[in-house]
Amino acid sequence: MTESTTFRRDDMVARLRDERFDVLVVGGGATGLGVAVDAASRGFRTALVEADDFAKGTSSRSTKLVHGGVRYLEQLDIALVTEALRERGLLYRNAPHIVRNLPFIVPQYKWWEGPFYGAGLKAYDLLAGRMNLAPSRMLSAAQVVEEIPNVEQTDLKGGVRYHDGQFDDARLAISLALTAADHGAVVANRVRVIGLRKDVTTCTGAVVRDEVTGDEFEIRARVVVNACGVFADEVRRLDEPDVDRVIEPAQGVHLVLDRSFQPSDTAIMVPHTDDGRVLFVIPWHHRVVVGTTDTPMKTAELEPRALPEEIEFILRNANRYLAKDPTAADVKSVFAGLRPLVHPGGTSGSTKSISRNHEVFVSGSGVVTIVGGKWTTYRRMAEDTMKQVAAVGGLDDRPCVTESLRVHAALDRDDPALPEHDPHRMYGSDAALVASIATERPELAGPLHADLPYTGAEIAFAARHEMALGLNDALSRRTRCLLLDAKAAAEVAPRAAEIMAAELGRDRSWIDSEVAAFRTLADGYTLRP
Ligand SMILES: Cc1cc2nc3c(=O)[nH]c(=O)nc-3n(C[C@H](O)[C@H](O)[C@H](O)COP(=O)(O)OP(=O)(O)OC[C@H]3O[C@@H](n4cnc5c(N)ncnc54)[C@H](O)[C@@H]3O)c2cc1C
Numbered sequence: 227m228t229e230s231t232t233f234r235r236d237d238m239v240a241r242l243r244d245e246r247f248d249v250l251v252v253g254g255g256a257t258g259l260g261v262a263v264d265a266a267s268r269g270f271r272t273a274l275v276e277a278d279d280f281a282k283g284t285s286s287r288s289t290k291l292v293h294g295g296v297r298y299l300e301q302l303d304i305a306l307v308t309e310a311l312r313e314r315g316l317l318y319r320n321a322p323h324i325v326r327n328l329p330f331i332v333p334q335y336k337w338w339e340g341p342f343y344g345a346g347l348k349a350y351d352l353l354a355g356r357m358n359l360a361p362s363r364m365l366s367a368a369q370v371v372e373e374i375p376n377v378e379q380t381d382l383k384g385g386v387r388y389h390d391g392q393f394d395d396a397r398l399a400i401s402l403a404l405t406a407a408d409h410g411a412v413v414a415n416r417v418r419v420i421g422l423r424k425d426v427t428t429c430t431g432a433v434v435r436d437e438v439t440g441d442e443f444e445i446r447a448r449v450v451v452n453a454c455g456v457f458a459d460e461v462r463r464l465d466e467p468d469v470d471r472v473i474e475p476a477q478g479v480h481l482v483l484d485r486s487f488q489p490s491d492t493a494i495m496v497p498h499t500d501d502g503r504v505l506f507v508i509p510w511h512h513r514v515v516v517g518t519t520d521t522p523m524k525t526a527e528l529e530p531r532a533l534p535e536e537i538e539f540i541l542r543n544a545n546r547y548l549a550k551d552p553t554a555a556d557v558k559s560v561f562a563g564l565r566p567l568v569h570p571g572g573t574s575g576s577t578k579s580i581s582r583n584h585e586v587f588v589s590g591s592g593v594v595t596i597v598g599g600k601w602t603t604y605r606r607m608a609e610d611t612m613k614q615v616a617a618v619g620g621l622d623d624r625p626c627v628t629e630s631l632r633v634h635a636a637l638d639r640d641d642p643a644l645p646e647h648d649p650h651r652m653y654g655s656d657a658a659l660v661a662s663i664a665t666e667r668p669e670l671a672g673p674l675h676a677d678l679p680y681t682g683a684e685i686a687f688a689a690r691h692e693m694a695l696g697l698n699d700a701l702s703r704r705t706r707c708l709l710l711d712a713k714a715a716a717e718v719a720p721r722a723a724e725i726m727a728a729e730l731g732r733d734r735s736w737i738d739s740e741v742a743a744f745r746t747l748a749d750g751y752t753l754r755p
Pocket residue numbers: 252253254255256257258275276277278279280281282283284285286287288289290291292293417418419420453454455456457461476477478479518562563564565566597598599600601602603
């Protein structure tokens with residue numbers, strides 16, 4: 227973090243009140259943060275407000291892949307795959323501290339699967355072109371077992387290895403918030419949009435509530451961008467109360483297991499389970515993430531919960547492809563997220579369809595809504611959104627620079643100071659600040675918990691430098707304790723709350739209420755066998 231970057235919430239809120247902005251982005255997930263980075267790096271006066279915490283919604287609950295979408299290739303959606311592969315390559319280059327190259331194996335149990343997936347994945351290589359991470363390859367059954375020791379070996383005929391990117395979604399989100407701030411944007415969490423301001427018919431800003439103090443105030447902006455994911459319809463209705471809903475949330479669940487279920491550094495990808503779904507078994511932060519599901523939901527929740535049938539589906543299919551079978555008792559954490567799908571034709575009339583995967587549309591008062599897409603394509607989504615923003619706001623024609631914009635604290639990929647498996651690599655050059663906290667307070671240098679890969683210094687760093695305001699921010703998104711092991715996360719809660727309280731000037735009653743709230747939350751991530 228450069229000395230000039232101030233990422234203090236109090237300063238940010240004061241600026242939200244005082245300044246006038248070209249662009250106000252509502253929503254601090256992948257989509258909104260991408261727009262804020264794009265707008266700020268073009269030199270526009272930019273603000274972003276997030277009602278809860280950065281990536282609190284869908285953006286911290288993904289499969290953690292930066293990918294072209296092998297599945298779309300089967301549907302022959304070449305344009306979509308090509309766009310996503312290009313974005314994969316750009317993100318791999320611009321966030322080398324957060325995105326890595328992960329080998330995947332598609333195991334082959336039927337004779338035709340080898341040639342079929344082999345050819346498909348060669349096409350995937352070709353579409354990635356110069357930006358390919360590594361070429362795909364056919365493997366014998368023995369080679370598959372060598373790379374995935376826990377693969378189901380009955381009837382195994384061989385496999386195909388290909389490569390995609392893997393990342394830490396919430397870490398990328400906070401890094402994008404910092405990138406936007408590095409370029410002058412005003413960025414704040416716990417600021418909720420509760421109304422829109424209009425000058426006769428044109429939207430001129432938003433009314434917000436500071437969720438920390440309860441204060442309500444106005445933010446003035448030439449263009450408001452609604453990037454609220456599954457909550458986008460709620461903000462659209464602040465603008466046009468009778469507008470039809472367009473978002474159809476679809477839930478995806480993941481189970482987290484210990485490393486013994488996939489001890490090597492290779493993922494398994496099953497393109498078609500017997501139920502016709504995709505199954506991933508992925509090594510992540512020394513755990514194994516297995517998923518996912520695709521369940522239509524009626525309502526959008528900030529803390530969605532897995533349904534029993536989704537858990538049963540994942541365990542049943544994991545058991546088909548793994549030799550050592552996981553049971554509910556092996557699950558360290560279960561997390562659910564909601565895909566913000568736009569229902570077909572739902573935005574007709576006002577819709578400007580930009581790509582098959584995401585949509586940008588403009589209301590009569592000039593509010594620009596961006597929905598759909600995926601984490602991998604957030605940069606492209608932002609660029610498409612800014613075209614509409616510039617038109618609505620009559621902004622100067624300034625070129626997009628994000629194709630070559632390095633994400634906050636980026637290091638060279640082969641920086642010897644922080645090799646790929648260094649637990650602090652995700653902090654990039656900010657790892658020096660984490661280290662300085664450990665030197666300043668040696669009692670924070672050690673691990674928080676024997677089953678978690680984080681130190682007390684990282685909790686202090688989250689509070690001091692990354693706008694973590696509560697225990698949930700620090701244990702769920704700045705570190706990923708809750709997703710890696712919900713029980714261990716609940717156990718470290720009292721110590722982590724004390725560390726945060728010392729940083730934030732909070733008292734004993736704050737500690738007690740944060741610990742109680744976090745333990746209730748962690749309960750929802752725990753499976754009772
Ligand atoms: C199960 C699952 C797996 C996925 N896996 C992958 C993957 O591996 N790779 C990939 O590329 N993509 C993946 N995706 C897709 C990707 O995660 C989403 O497309 C992306 O995170 C959506 O981000 P968003 O910013 O649009 O929404 P969100 O992350 O939900 O952000 C919206 C934000 O708006 C805020 N908000 C709401 N109302 C207000 C208000 N009134 N005022 C201020 N703020 C407000 C919310 O608090 C929220 O933080 C996956 C999605 C799911 C569900």
